[in-house]
Amino acid sequence: AATANYTFTVQSMKINQLCNSTDIIAVNGQLPGPTIDVFEGDEVVVDVINASPYNLTIHWHGILQKLTPWADGPSMVTQCPIQPNGSYTYRFNVTGHEGTLWWHAHSSFLRATVYGALIIRPRNGTAYPFPAPDQEVPVVLGEWWSQNVVDVEKDAVMAGQLPSHSDAFTINGLTGQLYQCANETFTAVVQPNTTVLLRVINAALNTHLFFKVAGHNFTVVAVDACYTANYTTDTLVLAPGNTVDALVYTGAAPGSYYMAVEPHHTLSPAATTDASDGGSVATGILLYNGTSATATPAMPAMPNNSDSTTANDFYSGLRGVPAAVPSPVDVNMTIQLGLGQLPCDAAQTNCSVNAFAAAMNGVSFRLPTQMSLLEAQFGNASGVYTADFPDGVPPNGTAMVEGTKVRSLPYNSTVEVVLQNPMAFPSESHPIHLHGFNFFVLAQGLGTFAPGNASAYNLVDPVARNTIAVPAGGWAVIRFVANNPGMWFFHCHLDAHVPMGLGMVFAVENGTTADSMLPPPPADLPVC
Ligand code: C2O
Numbered sequence: 001a002a003t004a005n006y007t008f009t010v011q012s013m014k015i016n017q018l019c020n021s022t023d024i025i026a027v028n029g030q031l032p033g034p035t036i037d038v039f040e041g042d043e044v045v046v047d048v049i050n051a052s053p054y055n056l057t058i059h060w061h062g063i064l065q066k067l068t069p070w071a072d073g074p075s076m077v078t079q080c081p082i083q084p085n086g087s088y089t090y091r092f093n094v095t096g097h098e099g100t101l102w103w104h105a106h107s108s109f110l111r112a113t114v115y116g117a118l119i120i121r122p123r124n125g126t127a128y129p130f131p132a133p134d135q136e137v138p139v140v141l142g143e144w145w146s147q148n149v150v151d152v153e154k155d156a157v158m159a160g161q162l163p164s165h166s167d168a169f170t171i172n173g174l175t176g177q178l179y180q181c182a183n184e185t186f187t188a189v190v191q192p193n194t195t196v197l198l199r200v201i202n203a204a205l206n207t208h209l210f211f212k213v214a215g216h217n218f219t220v221v222a223v224d225a226c227y228t229a230n231y232t233t234d235t236l237v238l239a240p241g242n243t244v245d246a247l248v249y250t251g252a253a254p255g256s257y258y259m260a261v262e263p264h265h266t267l268s269p270a271a272t273t274d275a276s277d278g279g280s281v282a283t284g285i286l287l288y289n290g291t292s293a294t295a296t297p298a299m300p301a302m303p304n305n306s307d308s309t310t311a312n313d314f315y316s317g318l319r320g321v322p323a324a325v326p327s328p329v330d331v332n333m334t335i336q337l338g339l340g341q342l343p344c345d346a347a348q349t350n351c352s353v354n355a356f357a358a359a360m361n362g363v364s365f366r367l368p369t370q371m372s373l374l375e376a377q378f379g380n381a382s383g384v385y386t387a388d389f390p391d392g393v394p395p396n397g398t399a400m401v402e403g404t405k406v407r408s409l410p411y412n413s414t415v416e417v418v419l420q421n422p423m424a425f426p427s428e429s430h431p432i433h434l435h436g437f438n439f440f441v442l443a444q445g446l447g448t449f450a451p452g453n454a455s456a457y458n459l460v461d462p463v464a465r466n467t468i469a470v471p472a473g474g475w476a477v478i479r480f481v482a483n484n485p486g487m488w489f490f491h492c493h494l495d496a497h498v499p500m501g502l503g504m505v506f507a508v509e510n511g512t513t514a515d516s517m518l519p520p521p522p523a524d525l526p527v528c
Pocket of ligand 1: 106
């Protein structure tokens with residue numbers, strides 16, 4: 001295994017998008033930022049230099065961070081932010097899984113433009129569990145905001161509202177030619193009669209996405225950098241945070257094909273189409289070598305924006321590779337986690353931050369301000385958090401409380417979490433992301449979870465993931481082994497829901513051996 005060194009300079013830059021020159025924050029003057037491309041087992045060292053005017057951190061989404069919790073990155077969970085003119089070096093190993101992940105800013109809304117791909121290849125001497133592709137193409141799907149995203153978030157929080165919508169979607173930073181004033185279109189030139197591996201990432205802030213390529217099917221081989229059984233489909237569905245590795249087989253004849261991305265609106269019962277972005281489709285082009293670049297590309301038929309059937313079929317159709325899944329007798333604790341969003345009316349007097357707040361088990365999560373949770377855990381500091389995150393869903397009508405509440409997990413405990421979305425409108429699909437672990441998705445379904453659903457658990461070849469889209473008006477059950485001491489954020493990956501409080505933190509305790517204890521913080525850990 002080798003060490004891969006990167007320097008990320010985070011700074012303002014001007015970009016032309018939708019007929020306007022706009023200032024954004026980006027890494028090394030690129031959108032998307034640089035791709036980290038390494039082999040499983042490598043050490044990655046990234047010097048992050050904050051030349052932007054904002055506090056920020058970088059998170060390596062999906063990296064297991066075994067015994068390197070100080071490199072995980074969520075602001076005020078594992079570190080204080082890097083202040084303007086500050087720097088911090090993230091050091092971690094890329095072990096335990098292969099495929100496509102990504103990195104992004106993890107403070108305020110900065111990840112709108114501070115993101116990039118993170119590719120983990122099979123280590124030397126090993127191969128993909130599928131025939132090697134002839135070509136690989138990262139396809140990073142994003143959301144474009146014409147306004148300053150930090151202001152968008154601040155305004156929304158202060159006004160107690162959901163933020164306004166983004167102005168366009170992007171493929172590798174480009175909106176594509178179907179938008180008015182589109183600057184450029186991402187074009188992948190491919191050879192006829194070959195296999196192309198698309199590494200697709202949903203880096204959008206707040207939007208579930210459908211992705212298609214005209215005239216081609218996908219063979220999904222991995223999600224969230226965990227291999228799957230081959231799964232053939234013409235539509236990829238990605239919640240914010242999700243990645244999909246998919247093979248595309250090119251045909252013999254010349255051709256030009258749009259790849260297209262559109263929002264999937266998950267509100268249930270299906271809401272009226274979202275007027276602000278419901279019709280927008282970002283496009284790129286899959287261009288066979290030898291085809292005229294001016295040929296009109298074929299356009300795929302896109303699903304309806306509110307087509308949750310396609311999404312549910314995709315998610316529940318995926319199978320992992322046969323794995324040693326912790327059996328029910330091994331489960332040390334089952335946590336019922338009710339997701340809720342509700343307006344703070346007179347009955348919810350504790351909602352001081354937002355007029356519209358969200359909670360898990362009735363607790364609207366607030367980040368600490370004086371020091372990070374991990375520093376408090378390591379130093380046994382009191383007054384930073386409380387370890388009384390409730391185990392079950394509070395009875396109907398209970399007012400939500402604000403708090404920095406964590407759930408302690410003994411080292412190596414096997415944890416099952418039953419995630420339940422509300423039944424009543426507005427229910428929407430929340431992509432719940434766990435830091436520091438992959439989990440198995442045992443089952444998901446519509447309606448209210450009942451103990452009898454356990455008979456449908458897949459304990460043979462469940463898909464492994466780091467982000468699960470809990471269906472609107474439905475539930476999902478996951479299992480993981482808490483074998484990594486530290487503070488691990490478990491939150492909705494719709495960025496708008498984080499300041500609203502839709503998250504909690506697992507505090508995994510130390511084990512008893514030297515290789516199961518929190519390491520001390522690095523010397524350059526930023527201070528608050
Ligand atoms: Cu990709 Cu806590 O985030």
